[in-house]
Amino acid sequence: MxxxxxxxxxxxxxxxxxxxxxxxxxxxxxxxxxxxxxxxxxxSFAREFFTKRQFMIEHPSLQALVGIANHPVLSKHLVEVIISTDTLPSSGLADQDRLPRALSSRGYMPREMLIHTGRARDLLVEAFSKLPKLRTVGLRDYDGKDRFRDGEHAYWRSYGWRFGGDDADLRDRHHCAQVSPVPLLPMLLYALGSARATPSNVEVFLRRHPKLTPASFDVVADVTTPVLRGLRTVMLHIMAPYPHYRALGDDDDLWCQLPFKRFLQETAAVEELRLNFEPNETLAHQMLGWLGEGVSSAITNIPHVPSLALPALRTLDLGKLNTDVGTLVTLRCKDQAEYQDDTSRWAAFFVALARALPTSSSLTRFSVGYPNQAGTVDGVHSLPYGAELRRVFFKKDQADDSPKEDKASFRAGYGSSIKHWLEEIAERTWMPSYQPIDLTDDSEDDENEEDEDGSDDADGDEEDEDE
Incomplete structure (x- = not known):
């Protein structure tokens, strides 16, 4: 035997x-x-490599997505599909015509033709319609880190990133061109609606420029409404549509915000909402005012969108924005002396929020990280471009020489009280003397986005090159 x-x-x-x-x-x-x-x-192989996968809007990459969706077993493992803004390299090669010939010889369309003919959306529709456990659809412009199998410097890259050859230029991630994410979100949402897919999460993580603009959200239609109404998690990164957005008039501001407002109105079932904006833009300040109060337009030719009601909301994250304390909590000061440069408006915000919350508040988590405070102009708090920013910290205890931290968080537990914590953190809020803050330094932002998307090492999306 x-x-x-x-x-x-x-x-x-x-x-x-x-x-x-x-x-x-x-x-x-x-x-x-x-x-x-x-x-x-x-x-174990299917869980590791096919639970979460990243693709480009390129014919070889999307065809691979369709192939996974048609697989009787792997299609049941794929729960998260990420679309990257990467494109196949078209320059830097010794033979400039090499990649187009590689595409046409295998029956693939170049990217521009793939989009203009609608073939890209058709492939997405076919794939989404055959993924029974699709839960999350994402959009990003970077590769994930922590590829534990292949070393600390390995990345999770989009499927098909090496298509066209094994040259060093193709292996170098910095040679990958990037396209604007602005038209990609509408394409994804329309494809999901056409496929009758109902994922619960839409997550957009963008580190480069540009970000999404309000035009990216002009997608409310019969085909997309069921998708939006079924979302439980929405994470977005938005910027103003024009470089000098703050110079626009009120009517232009309202028209630009209209698609975004209508989009959010359709996400009434959302439980977790994260909105990242861009510093030194008034878009965030205006949108937060609408989220909290609603903006009644006095201009009759612009449709008014009622204030947003999110009855199921459990988590609200706001990041990378400039606003004032009155946008989140209404603060009333007796005189301008209370707005001196040495006064921390964050401390006033915490106190006002503690007073506004009911005694039996159900708020279970609250966190603040890397807070800044704008300076004053003629003694009045304002948000002009280039306003002096001062960093705000939190002391370990109320002693003057206590160690300082740039984050503070609360998590409900037995005997804990969010109201008491807010009052206590207000006492520990500390602001040093004025020092200019470099708004071009993205080190803290990158750290935050790693926290946002820290699951890359848990369920990878790299192509199995030997299959």
Whole structure:
């Protein structure tokens, strides 16, 4: 009687442990050693590489998405689809015509034709309609870090990023061109609606410029409304549509905001809402005013959008924005002396919020990170471009020499009170003497976005190159 090879005689748990130490190419070779090993590794392989995947709006990449959707097993594992703003490199190659010829020789369309003919949306519709467990659709302009199998400097890249050859130029992630994300979100939402897919999460993480503009949200229609109404998590990064947005008149401001307001009105079931804006733009300040109070337009030719009601909202995150304390909580001061430069408006905000919350508040979490405060102009708090910003910190305790931190957070527990915590954190709010803040430094923003999207190492989206 034939005996099993020593490897196959091992328990499945040990085979899985061995496979966890292999790089991606080595794992592909290991899976091909024999059918029994492939059977034992397939479930863990599918969870790791096909739970979350990233694609480009390029024909080879989208065709791979359709191939996964048509697979009887892998289609049931894919729950998160990320669309990247990356494109296939079209320059920097010795042969400038090499990539177009590589596309046409395999029956693929160039990117521009793929979009202009509607083929890109058709491929997305076909894929989305065959993913029964699709939960999250994302949009991003960067590659995920922490690819644990292939070293600390490896990235999770879009499927098909190496298409066209193995040249060093193709391997260099910095050679990947980027396209604007502005038209990509409408394409995704229309494709989801046409496929009758109802994901619960739409997540947009953007580190480069440009971001989404209000025009990206002009998508409210019969085909997209069911998608928007089924969303539970919405994460967006928005910027003003013009470089000098603050110079526009009131009518232009309202017209630009209209698509975004209508979009949010359709997401009444959302439970987690994250809105990132851009510093030194008035768009965030105006939109927060509408979120809190509603803006009644006196201009009759601009439709008025009622203030937003989110009865299911559990988490609200606001980031990278300039506003004043009155936009979030109405503060009344006896005289201008209360607005001296040494007064922390964050402390006043915490006190006012504590007073505004009911005694039996159900608020369970509250966090503030990297707060800044604008200076004053002629003794009046304002938000002009280039206003002097001062960093705000939180002391460990109320002692003057206590260590300072740039974050403060509350999590409800037995015997805890959000009202008491807000009053206590107001006492620990501290602002140093004025020092200019470099608004071009994105180090803190990058750290925040890693926190936003820290799951890249948990369920990867890299192509199995040896399959």
């Amino acid at each position: 034939a005996t099993l090879p020593p490897m196959l005689a091992l328990p499945p748990e040990l085979i899985l442990r061995i496979s966890s130490t292999l790089t991606t190419p080595e794992l592909g070779c290991f899976r091909r050693t024999c059918k029994q090993v492939e059977v034992q590794l397939f479930d």
